[in-house]
Amino acid sequence: MGLDRDALHAIILAGGAGTRLWPLSTSRRPKQFLDLTGSGRTMLQETLVLLDGLVPIERVVVVTGRRYAGLVRAQLPGLPPENLLVEPRALNTAPAMAVATALVRARRPDAVIVNLPSDHYVGQAAEFRATVTAAATCAAARPVIVVAGVVPTSANTGFGYIEVGGGGREAGEPTVHRALSFTEKPSRSLARSFVASGRYLWNANYYTFHVDTFEAGLATHVPRLSGLLWPADGTGQAFVDGVYATAEAVSIDYALTQRARNLYVVAASFDWSDLGSWDQLYAVLAVRSADRAGNVLVVPDTRLIVTTDSARNLVIQTSPRAIALVGITDSIVVDTSDALMVARRDDLQQVRAVVARLAELDELYR
Structure with a gap:
């Protein structure tokens, strides 16, 4: 089965309130709403630009907190109002991805989704799109979750590390590999051993999956969160508010990625930084x-x-x-x-x- 490009959707997570780039980035206006690179566009706007020619804005869903909803509307005026989901409270990435996926699934049951952070730097947009296309082609054909991996430049303990196994090319695009293991935020000594081995990539937090695969993963590994989502229509703010009323805070890395046995990885050919400092x-x-x-x-x-x-x-x-x-x-x-x-x-x-x-x-x- 090939990739139906009309089924490709995107979720952008824009709710972070990081202050590691204080005093420019504050909880009032965090880094995703700033022009950090001098491009004339904020990091959120740059993220949308990465999807040009790949996913139209009508198929982009943005998740953010109440405090930042106005900033998202101002910076992405073309975003359909129904595609902005507002978190009643911050619960990390798993619930955010879950409610957005439920919304997309209600509209398009055969959707393939790429999930993007809103505050990362990507140096080459064309290479990024090629990476996403390869990941989406794989995710459309198999019940797998595909992440983008970056070659480590240091023994950074703030990232997840993906052990890379064998792989094959998808439609002439970058090679997609089976992930043998995933370790979130290892100790310094463990990170050093990972980097020295040459077998590991950093998790850049670009996830691509079919909506059915994501639903099955949550049902297996996070059944309580899954039970809040399905069966449900996943349409509207009332649905989001209902899920967030009882959902627990957890990152997607700890909730799903670290436990999944159907994880694949595609090595990024683009320059990347999470701009975390x-x-x-x-x-x-x-x-x-x-x-x-x-x-x-x-x-x-x-x-x-x-x-x-x-x-x-x-x-x-x-x-x-x-x-x-x-x-x-x-x-x-x-x-x-x-x-x-x-x-x-x-x-x-x-x-x-x-x-x-x-x-x-x-x-x-x-």
């Missing part, structure tokens, strides 16, 4: 916009930024004013109307601690 954003931007000293300036007026004996810094600014860097190296400077942060790139793990300390002054920063 300022250091990662610097790495993405430095490839194309660093000056001779390795400084990256994302500012309204570069003439106001003076660097002397300074190298490998990232300067982000929202309103133009003069900034002088003298003898500064390997640092991040973020200047917004609400706050100023200056940090060494190797100290960025402390950002969350800073945000926690400022929580009592929350209204001053939002």
Whole structure:
């Protein structure tokens, strides 16, 4: 059975409220609603662009929290109102994917779905579409869940690791492999062994599946959540509110991926980052916009930024004013109307601690 492209749908998860890119990204306006790369589009809008020519906006469902529904409507004006699902409360990725899948299934019982985060960086859109096409072709033909995997560049303990087995090509597209195992957020020593083996990929959190396969997986591994969804029409906000009234918070990785025996993986041929830290954003931007000293300036007026004996810094600014860097190296400077942060790139793990300390002054920063 080949892929019926009219059956291909997309779910975009846009409910995250991360503050790892504070002070630019806050719980009031998190990173998916920001232009982080200087493209002129927010990360949410960039995610939709990835689907150009693959999935029309009429077949895209966006899941977000109440606080961000207005931002989604403003940034995606072409999204049909019935395709925006609003979470009454944050319950992580499994319930979000589940209610969106139920909605799609009610409209198109033979749908194949690709699930996308709204705040990741993808460097080559054409390669991304080829990857999704290969995954969707496989998912349409077999009862499998296909994830996109990225070659690890470090022993990062914040990602899931997929052990890659044998595979074959789908319709001349990238090779789809059987996943031998999946380990979510391993210890540092285990992550190092995974990277050293050369047999593992990072889970980039792009899931592709037939709606029947996803339903069967939830029924097997998360029966309580599954029982809230089917049988149901899955249409409308009232349905979402009903599910969220009693559903438990759980990520799709822990609920399903780590337990599934029908997991497949396709190696991504595109540059990718989850932009989970300022250091990662610097790495993405430095490839194309660093000056001779390795400084990256994302500012309204570069003439106001003076660097002397300074190298490998990232300067982000929202309103133009003069900034002088003298003898500064390997640092991040973020200047917004609400706050100023200056940090060494190797100290960025402390950002969350800073945000926690400022929580009592929350209204001053939002």
